[in-house]
Amino acid sequence: MKKYILLIFLAAGITMTISCRKYPVDEKGLLITDNTTCYMSSFNLLGSDNQTVLVTIPTFANGLIDTVKGTVTATAKFGTNITKVKPYCSLGANDMLVDPFMGQWTDFTQPKTFTLISGTRKIKKVYTITVTVQQ
Amino acid sequence: MKKILSLIIGLFLSATFFVSCKKEAKQNGLSNQFIYRTTEPLIVGQxxxxxxxxxxxxxxxxxxxxIASIPGATGTLFETVTHRTxxxxxxTTVVATxxxxxxxxxxxxxxDTNATTLRYxxxxxxxxRGQEVSFNFxxxxxxxxxxxxxxxxxxxxKMDMARNITLEGTASGARYFSIADMKAYTQAEVDAGNISSKIDFIYAxxxxxxPTTTAYTYGHSLVSPAASGYFPAGFTIPSGWTKNSTLMEKKIGNTLYDGQLKGDPNISIYVDDLDLQKQSFDGSANYAITLANDGSVFMKTADGKYTAFIYVNKVTNASNTAVISLKRLQNF
Incomplete structure (x- = not known):
């Protein structure tokens, strides 16, 4: 009987230890995980009407995103007000970060750089995004 | 025990009766009650x-x-009929002489009736305009x-509204629009009145x-006189005209409607004074191309005097026309 009680306490102790494992958080309160994934899978730009302004959505698959060179090449439709567009992207993992934040009005008349950061916060990759408007 | 129970039940029923029979606004054998039927922003003329x-x-x-706190305009009236479905x-049934x-x-x-409902x-x-109005029935x-x-x-x-204005994109058509006048002019009218400084956008x-060698989709577009690179082939603005640069923020029907401008009472979404006051034009373009039915554009005139919301009711390729409606707020 004593043996069983000891075993139960032991199991409970192990369970508590595992379940109470805490991931550290960064200065913004976001979890720092074990995930080393760090790439951009697609990119989009929205205009003031919340519609895409791009002729083709750049993805890793269509080659418009080069994850080795860290470049995104996009073409915006004729008439796009490229000084005021909102960038969005898909990331390789949910726990990645983008710095600076996307989703804000941004002037893309010049190439813009964004740094992708892995869940571990130890891998950082700079992407340069170049957008040209149809002329 | 039975007596106590009956007493409690009796007490409860009496209390319920008195509470539920509370009558509002009954005075001297008369009851009256109003229903406010308008859901839209209240605009002068409406x-x-x-x-x-x-x-x-x-x-x-x-x-x-x-009795209205501010006398109503012509057309203010009680109906003489009561409605039912x-x-x-x-x-309808006539209930007033x-x-x-x-x-x-x-x-x-x-x-001769003891109870009825009239619309006012x-x-x-x-x-x-810009005031509060109340009513004593x-x-x-x-x-x-x-x-x-x-x-x-x-x-x-405080805003104004104008609906169903037809713009015609032909050379002699009414395609020059003044937000100040809320009216479309032909080129002859602009020249005759020397009012090019009042033209805020042109329909094309x-x-x-x-623009160079490749053809791109253009469609129905509203373009500032100053945005010369966004007019279709063969279109020129007379050299002597003032070329205003109107700031424009294009929107689209699936994100923004206006039930009043659309003329659809089932759409309870409206652009109000606050939307026009808060709309930002930082970095805005001075043209809005490829507009379609239900499209819209927030605009700010070059002198900053007016902010407007232009709604595209209907475009017709074959007739080279667009029907637009607008709400307009005077900023100063």
Whole structure:
């Protein structure tokens, strides 16, 4: 009987230890995980009407995103007000970060750089995004 | 025990009876109640609609009256009929012999009835722009009883509205638009009146535009006179004209509607004063191309005097036309 009680306490102790494992958080309160994934899978730009302004959505698959060179090449439709567009992207993992934040009005008349950061916060990759408007 | 239980039940039922039978606004055998029927922003020239219900337990009704805090414009009146719905159809019955409005007071004389509901329509006058307006409804019966009720204050918008203006994209068509006048002009009219400085945008239609060598989709577009690179082939603005640069923020129907401009009472989404006041034009373009039905554009005139919301009711490729409606707020 004593043996069983000891075993139960032991199991409970192990369970508590595992379940109470805490991931550290960064200065913004976001979890720092074990995930080393760090790439951009697609990119989009929205205009003031919340519609895409791009002729083709750049993805890793269509080659418009080069994850080795860290470049995104996009073409915006004729008439796009490229000084005021909102960038969005898909990331390789949910726990990645983008710095600076996307989703804000941004002037893309010049190439813009964004740094992708892995869940571990130890891998950082700079992407340069170049957008040209149809002329 | 049984007695106590019966007593408690009896007490409870009496309390329920008294609470549920509480009557609002019943005065001297008369009851009256209003329903505010308008859901839209209140704009000068439009109506504020009420249904005024009256009931008498002391003989037939005599008169219904409403006094507005600001006299209404022409058309302010009680209806002389009461409405009901039969098999989804609106049916009316005449319940008043006369309906008059004099100054702020509208009055209806009721035919022999003890209870009815009348609609009251208040046409918002220019004097009410930006003001609060309230209404005092009252009813009398033939026994001389009187009952009344007062509405809260309703804030009238500062903006103006114009609907269903047809723009024609041909050389001689009314394609030059003035937000200040809320009107489209032909080139001859602009020249004759020397009013090019009032033109805020020009309507143009072409399936495509070829700025250099490649053709791109163009469609129905609203373009500032200053945005010379965004007019279709062959289009020029006379050299002597003032070329205003109007700031434009294009929107689209699936994200922004306006039930009043669309003319659809089932869309309870509206652009109000606040939307026009808060709209930012930082970094905005001075053109909006490829517009379609239900498209829209927020605009700010070059002098900053007006902010407008332009709604595209309908575009027609074959006739080179667009029907637009707008709301406009004067900033200073």
């Amino acid at each position: 109506s504020i609609d009420f249904a005024y219900g009256m009931g008498s337990t002391n003989g037939p009704l005599n008169t219904a009256q409403v 039969v098999n989804a159809a609106d049916m 006369s309906s008059t409005t004099s100054g702020a007071t509208s009055k209806a004389t009721l035919i 329509s208040y046409i918002i006058p220019e004097e009410a 009252s009813v009398t019966n033939k026994a001389g009883d009187e009952a009344s009720t007062t509405t809260p204050g309703y804030k009238v918008s 239609y072409a399936p495509t535009i070829t």
